Amino acid sequence: MSTQKKAVALISGGLDSLLAAKLMIDQGIHVEGINFYTGFCVEGHTHAIRKKDKAKPKRNNALWSAEQLGIKLHIIDIIDEYKDVLINPKHGYGANMNPCLDCKIFMVSKAKQWMEENGFDFIITGEVMGQRPMSQRKDLLPVVVRESGADDRLLRPLCAKNLAATLPEREGWVDREQLKDFSGRNRKPQMALAAEFGFEDYATPAGGCCFLTDKNYSDKLVDLWQARNKKDYELDDIMLLKVGRHLRPQPHYKIIVSREDGENKFLQGYKKQFATIEIKSHNGPLSLVDGELSDEDFQFAARIAARFSQGRDAESVTVKTTALDGTEKTFDIKPMPPSEIKQEWYI
Amino acid sequence: MSQHTLDARNSLCPMPVIKTQNKVNELQAGDILKVTCTDPGALNDIPAWCRINGHLIKDSYEENNEVVIIIQVAG
Numbered sequence: 001m002s003t004q005k006k007a008v009a010l011i012s013g014g015l016d017s018l019l020a021a022k023l024m025i026d027q028g029i030h031v032e033g034i035n036f037y038t039g040f041c042v043e044g045h046t047h048a049i050r051k052k053d054k055a056k057p058k059r060n061n062a063l064w065s066a067e068q069l070g071i072k073l074h075i076i077d078i079i080d081e082y083k084d085v086l087i088n089p090k091h092g093y094g095a096n097m098n099p100c101l102d103c104k105i106f107m108v109s110k111a112k113q114w115m116e117e118n119g120f121d122f123i124i125t126g127e128v129m130g131q132r133p134m135s136q137r138k139d140l141l142p143v144v145v146r147e148s149g150a151d152d153r154l155l156r157p158l159c160a161k162n163l164a165a166t167l168p169e170r171e172g173w174v175d176r177e178q179l180k181d182f183s184g185r186n187r188k189p190q191m192a193l194a195a196e197f198g199f200e201d202y203a204t205p206a207g208g209c210c211f212l213t214d215k216n217y218s219d220k221l222v223d224l225w226q227a228r229n230k231k232d233y234e235l236d237d238i239m240l241l242k243v244g245r246h247l248r249p250q251p252h253y254k255i256i257v258s259r260e261d262g263e264n265k266f267l268q269g270y271k272k273q274f275a276t277i278e279i280k281s282h283n284g285p286l287s288l289v290d291g292e293l294s295d296e297d298f299q300f301a302a303r304i305a306a307r308f309s310q311g312r313d314a315e316s317v318t319v320k321t322t323a324l325d326g327t328e329k330t331f332d333i334k335p336m337p338p339s340e341i342k343q344e345w346y347i
Numbered sequence: 348m349s350q351h352t353l354d355a356r357n358s359l360c361p362m363p364v365i366k367t368q369n370k371v372n373e374l375q376a377g378d379i380l381k382v383t384c385t386d387p388g389a390l391n392d393i394p395a396w397c398r399i400n401g402h403l404i405k406d407s408y409e410e411n412n413e414v415v416i417i418i419q420v421a422g
Contacts, residue, residue, distance in 0.1 A: 037361055041361075059388070060388070060391075060392045060395065062361075063392055067395055067398065071399070073399055074368075075361050075365050075396075077362075077365050265412065266385075270357075
């Protein structure tokens, strides 16, 4: 009597991993999903901080995928371990600060560890040969296999027919003939397969699934490292890079100015960790200040913050500053005119 | 059966789900967990995670810009 084989599927929340898992389930494999959270994952909720985005659906696409598939999903926090991947990528960065190949190797190696700890037999991913320029190039797929240590227990159901047979295929755990031979950037085969399976409303993130592929975000991260003179970060740092306007009028401090109510509420949660500037006489943003400020710096930063308040055209605006040690000061300032706010201050 | 609370405020998706998952793993079948979040997405995601894993949502509601979800842990 043969026992049911078990596969752990890397579920990103996108269409490819959904389809790869479905192909295995349909072959009678017991599949459970694993989703790694690096801190840089693009999810609807980050955008949902902003009030203007509240009409958008706020679902976690990995959970949604698991529900469609009827499988368990294990979401694993790898924020701390991921730092070394981002800070010291062996294979370098992509167009921005995205270490895609190192990231894939790391995630597959973590999945291998999970597979061994939980008595599973192999790993599946939604990789498609040639679909992504850095991590899914034909010549780099074997690098993931080798450097993750997954070796021939890594099966890519969507492009398996383009690759050498893996252990699950050779052992007859899965039928290679039922696997796919997708390649390249054309998404039509995946969309046709999704229609065949009856999947609708699946996620189609325009910019990929990671903030590190975004130039604006990457610029803010590089600025953070330069300002601190070291490549390191905490979760709060990288969360705040997604929120508000970031201006650095002086090398030793940065202002994060909320753009609307939703961000104001979110930044309230950081008031104990940062010096703050609040507009008291008018409706206006909460601003966090990252750095050590003199009284003169506070005055200058407050003028910038006031420019983004409803008192922007007023002769005088009342602001309250709170230093990191809790010292509060309330004073009146003239908002800085837009012409004095230098474009290069925007990060 | 015992009552537990989890403060997942000021964390964004999927951290409230991860915190809930990790807390539930420490609890016994039948235990009740009250999770409080500020990310409105948790109102969808924590119930979705519970459905996938067989845990029961006893109640969920929004109150003072916070989301509260009451979970009964499955066996």
